[in-house]
Amino acid sequence: MTNREKLKDLLMDVFLIEPSEFRFDMMRDEIESWDSLGVVSMALGIQETFGYHMKPEEAVAIKGFQQIIEILESKGIKFDE
Amino acid sequence: MYILYENEVKRSIEKLDQAWESLETFLFLSDRSGLTQEWLNHTLAQIPMEFKENHFILLTSGSTGRPKLVVGLRDRAEKLASTLHSVQESEPVRETIVLLPLTYCYAFVNQWLWARVNGRKLILTDGFGKPDNVYSALKNAQDCMVCAVGPLITLFQNHFSDDVSFPGVKRLHFAGGMFPQTRMNIVRKYFPNARIYNNYGCAEAMPRLTVRNAEESIEAANIGKPIPGVQMKSSENGEILFRSDYQAVALYDDRGLFAPGDEDWVPTGDFGELIEGGYWRIKGRTNEVFKRYGEKISLPQLLESVSEVWTGQAVFYRERDPSGEEGHVLVLAPEVNREQVNALLQMFRKLYPRTHWPLRLESVVTIPLLHNGKTDYGTLAIMQDKIMHWRQRL
Numbered sequence: 001m002t003n004r005e006k007l008k009d010l011l012m013d014v015f016l017i018e019p020s021e022f023r024f025d026m027m028r029d030e031i032e033s034w035d036s037l038g039v040v041s042m043a044l045g046i047q048e049t050f051g052y053h054m055k056p057e058e059a060v061a062i063k064g065f066q067q068i069i070e071i072l073e074s075k076g077i078k079f080d081e
Numbered sequence: 082m083y084i085l086y087e088n089e090v091k092r093s094i095e096k097l098d099q100a101w102e103s104l105e106t107f108l109f110l111s112d113r114s115g116l117t118q119e120w121l122n123h124t125l126a127q128i129p130m131e132f133k134e135n136h137f138i139l140l141t142s143g144s145t146g147r148p149k150l151v152v153g154l155r156d157r158a159e160k161l162a163s164t165l166h167s168v169q170e171s172e173p174v175r176e177t178i179v180l181l182p183l184t185y186c187y188a189f190v191n192q193w194l195w196a197r198v199n200g201r202k203l204i205l206t207d208g209f210g211k212p213d214n215v216y217s218a219l220k221n222a223q224d225c226m227v228c229a230v231g232p233l234i235t236l237f238q239n240h241f242s243d244d245v246s247f248p249g250v251k252r253l254h255f256a257g258g259m260f261p262q263t264r265m266n267i268v269r270k271y272f273p274n275a276r277i278y279n280n281y282g283c284a285e286a287m288p289r290l291t292v293r294n295a296e297e298s299i300e301a302a303n304i305g306k307p308i309p310g311v312q313m314k315s316s317e318n319g320e321i322l323f324r325s326d327y328q329a330v331a332l333y334d335d336r337g338l339f340a341p342g343d344e345d346w347v348p349t350g351d352f353g354e355l356i357e358g359g360y361w362r363i364k365g366r367t368n369e370v371f372k373r374y375g376e377k378i379s380l381p382q383l384l385e386s387v388s389e390v391w392t393g394q395a396v397f398y399r400e401r402d403p404s405g406e407e408g409h410v411l412v413l414a415p416e417v418n419r420e421q422v423n424a425l426l427q428m429f430r431k432l433y434p435r436t437h438w439p440l441r442l443e444s445v446v447t448i449p450l451l452h453n454g455k456t457d458y459g460t461l462a463i464m465q466d467k468i469m470h471w472r473q474r475l
Contacts, residue, residue, distance in 0.1 A: 014474065016430040018423075037374065037435045037475065044474040 003050070003072075003079050010045045011065060014038060027064040042068075050077050082125060082133050084108045087184050091205060097183075097193065101137070101155065108138040108150070111184045113452060116140070116148055124150055124333050132331060139186050141284035151186065152331040153287045158190055160310070161289060161327035162198040165191060168292050168308050169278060174252055175224040176202035180215060180233065182452055186288040187256045191228050191280070201226075208454075209233070212240040222249030227275075230257040230454040234264050235394055235414075235447075237271055248274045256280035256288075257455050259363075259381060262301035263388045279305055281363065283349045285341075286311070287329045290349070291361060302362045302381065304353070313361060314346065320367060321353040322346035368399075371407045376436040380409060386432055387411065390424045394448050398462045402440055402475045411439035412461060414448045422470045435473070442471040 001009075004024075012022055015033045028034045034042075043059040046052055046068070052075050062068060069079050085107045090097045100107045108125065110116075128138075132152050139151050165171070177196050181188040183205070196203040204225075206214050219227070227250050253268070253275040255261060260279040261268065268277060277295035281304035282288040290313065293305025307313050310326035324346055331340040341347045352364040364370065365381035372378070380397045387395045394414040402408045411425075422442060429438045445467050449457040 013471070016426045018427065033430050033435060035435055037473075041435075041474040048474065 003077060004069075006049055007065075007068065007072075007079075010049050011042070011068075014041045014045050024065050024069070028062070046072070052077065082106045082108070082128065084110050084121070086110055086112050087182060088112045090183060091207075094203065094205065098197065101197070104134045106133050106136040106138065106152075108140070109184050109189065110140055111182055111452065114140055114148075120148070127333060127338060128152070128331075136330065139184060139189060139284065141186060149284070149332055149334040151284045151287065151329045152333070153329050157327045157330075158194055158287060159198050161190060161287070162194045164308055164310060164327070165195055165289060165292075166199050169226075169252065169254070170276065171195070171199070171226060171252060173224055174201060174226045176204055176222065177226040177228070178204045178206060178218050178222060178250075180206060180208050180227060180229060181454055182208070185257075186284050187280070187282070188228055190288060191254060191256075192226075195226075209236045209240065212236075216241065216245075219247040219250060222247060225250045226252035226254070227272075228254045228256070228280075231255060231259060231261040231264075232394070232448065232450055232456060233454050234261055234267055238267065239447075241271070243270075246271055246273050248272075250275045253277045254280050256282065259384065260293075260295075260301045260304075262295075262299065263392070265295060279303070281305065281361075283351075285329050285332060285347050285349070286323060286325050287327055289327070290323055290325065293360070298360065300362070301385065302364070303356070304361050304363050306359050306361070313355075315354055316346075316348070319352045319354065319364065321349040321351050321361070321363070323349060369397075371399075373407055373436045376434065378407075378409065378437055383409075383411075383433070383437060386428060387425065390428050391417075391421060393417070396448055396456050396458075396461065397439070398458045400440055400462065402473075404475065408440040408475075410441045410443060410462075412448065412467065413442070413444045415444075415446050417444045417470060419470075426471060438473060440473055440475065441469055443467040443469050 015031050015038060039059050043054040046054055050072055052072060073079055085100050135155055137153050137155060141149050141151055177192045179188055179192050183189055183193055193203060204218055206218050209215060250272045251274055253272050279293045281291040290311050291305040291307050293303060312324045314322050316322050331338060350367050352367060352370055353361050356362045365379050369380040384395060396412050397409045400408055400410050449460040451457045
């Protein structure tokens with residue numbers, strides 16, 4: 001499983017997004033389940049899946065899924081497989 | 082004062098009649114009550130002289146799991162048995178089959194005492210500990226009344242094939258938890274000729290407060306109207322309080338004695354409200370409604386939503402999340418597939434904020450039950466063979 005697939009599975013699981021509606025360019029405003037507890041859940045999921053501990057202010061500032069990829073890539077986690 | 086054990090009564094039901102007819106107060110106790118002799122001695126020693134004659138005592142653990150002795154006055158209980166006969170339209174009933182432990186207040190008053198007061202036949206079984214005996218008793222039933230709790234429906238399904246029915250059962254009562262409204266099609270298949278009732282009460286009421294014929298509402302939470310001799314109201318925080326001609330005269334637990342006066346309002350431990358037509362709607366046990374991150378969570382309400390998309394059994398048990406906030410775990414039985422899990426999760430997403438979502442969604446082959454047929458939440462919480470299908474990462 002590629003990192004992109006792992007991230008997709010994680011985000012669908014955290015925000016309860018159906019496979020048919022998921023897009024990597026989805027923004028926070030489009031996802032009603034992206035609330036404050038969702039941010040915590042997402043950050044813990046990223047740590048579990050990719051080993052990167054996201055700081056709270058970093059997690060809160062994320063506006064869309066693409067930004068998560070950018071953050072993880074900046075930490076050396078590859079998404080161009 | 083003495084203890085009469087359930088096993089003695091199973092061997093000879095006359096022992097219970099003798100106890101009822103003798104002056105001395107007795108405690109009617111399950112052989113597997115889990116109480117130590119020390120606890121019993123200590124608690125019984127606190128019972129004052131005024132209750133040592135003409136009373137009876139039953140044990141309840143209530144929703145808290147804390148053992149509690151409930152003291153009833155025999156005259157009051159007999160009056161209740163007469164009232165129940167009338168409001169439950171029991172005149173055509175000739176016998177009653179006991180599926181629940183007789184030490185359970187509901188079975189004790191609604192069946193044993195009812196049969197005694199109204200001159201009906203009492204048929205004891207060992208419940209689903211011996212399903213063959215249950216089957217033959219129900220098959221041979223004639224103009225019979227049965228008292229059940231919701232989880233027994235699953236035991237019927239587990240033990241009896243789809244083509245089995247018990248036409249001799251004419252009255253079927255449910256109590257001890259939410260009325261199984263969404264499973265009425267199954268119940269009616271087994272009991273095609275039964276008039277079905279939702280009974281509501283609590284051990285403190287010894288035990289009945291309301292009754293509703295199943296047809297009077299499609300809402301499981303509708304517990305019906307107070308029976309004659311019972312008054313109900315809501316407290317300021319929404320808890321149901323009652324006064325009853327039949328209520329227990331005293332309650333003992335490890336906090337001591339509570340002896341309500343006739344004019345006192347007694348809490349039922351449930352939230353509820355009076356609705357149109359004089360009916361009462363229950364909103365859940367006071368311990369089933371709680372705040373999570375400031376949001377009010379009602380587990381009965383969540384269960385109603387779950388039942389819209391899941392037809393099997395579903396229960397919640399309580400658990401704190403790692404940040405110390407109260408939360409809840411949803412357990413399904415018997416088995417669940419990925420599609421069903423997704424349907425449930427999408428229901429939560431559409432109808433509720435994340436605070437209301439369960440911490441985890443789990444399944445078990447069988448929901449563990451207490452000896453009185455109610456869900457054993459303690460065991461459920463620590464069972465090792467639960468399958469986890471989804472979790473919030475909190």
